[in-house]
Amino acid sequence: MLKLLIASALEMALKHLLYRDQFMKTARQRLKGKTLRLELAELDGPVILVFGESQADVLTSWDDPADCTVRTHLSAIPALRGRRQLPALLKQGDLEVDGDMQVVQQFVALLDMAEFDPAELLSPYLGDVLSEGLTQRFSNHADKIKRRWLDRQTQWGQAVTEEWRLSPSALELAWFSEEVDTLERDEGTLASRLEQMEISR
Numbered sequence: 540m541l542k543l544l545i546a547s548a549l550e551m552a553l554k555h556l557l558y559r560d561q562f563m564k565t566a567r568q569r570l571k572g573k574t575l576r577l578e579l580a581e582l583d584g585p586v587i588l589v590f591g592e593s594q595a596d597v598l599t600s601w602d603d604p605a606d607c608t609v610r611t612h613l614s615a616i617p618a619l620r621g622r623r624q625l626p627a628l629l630k631q632g633d634l635e636v637d638g639d640m641q642v643v644q645q646f647v648a649l650l651d652m653a654e655f656d657p658a659e660l661l662s663p664y665l666g667d668v669l670s671e672g673l674t675q676r677f678s679n680h681a682d683k684i685k686r687r688w689l690d691r692q693t694q695w696g697q698a699v700t701e702e703w704r705l706s707p708s709a710l711e712l713a714w715f716s717e718e719v720d721t722l723e724r725d726e727g728t729l730a731s732r733l734e735q736m737e738i739s740r
Contacts (some may be wrong), residue, residue, distance in 0.1 A: 540597045542584060549586065550597040556653040558594050563652055569645045570595075576605035580612040588646075607642035610635040619647050 542544045570590040577586045585608075587601040603703045625647050628634040636643055658701060665673070707715070 542586075545582075546586060546599050550595065552595065553588070557649055560653075561735045563649065565643065566649050566652060567598075568640065570649065572640075573642050573645075574601065574603070575608070575642050575646055576604040576608040577603070578608065578610045578699040579616075580610075588612065589607060605638065607636065607638040607640070609643055 558565065567590070571592060573590050575588040577588070579586065584599055585601075587598040587605060589596040589598060589601070602619070611628075611634045617627055618628055618633075625634070627739065629636065664670075
């Protein structure tokens, strides 16, 4: 059931992103009739994209072999929007491609051309004013969270650096250890002297 919901949501998102603008028609034509199989480490089964004239169908099972199979994980998906990041993902092993490499390259190029505006997605359901307001508010909250996270990282980095500066060096530890040994010897000597004084009384 969850896979079907994910497939349905992805199909709607792809239709809105990739099939709305006419200027992307030429790029879409290169993918027409092609199938792209996505195997995500976090999902039990594959997600298959079948590119058509007016939309990309998103399926959870497909008997025919796909033109291209991509194995990756969810955290690498946002990086696919950047065409230049594809070679880096392949080199790092975050992405494995079997089959026609051009299919994934053309899909990534299409994603790169797409302009994502959440307000436009919400507009038919909530109206222009409300969807724009919600989008701006969400964006502001996301920016605040990001700034706080970066501030925390800076603070943690400074704390670690400060602790490192305050921590003793190996030479200081050796000196301290010798001083402790000396104190122990002196304490032993003092204790034996006190015993002798007690006996001589």
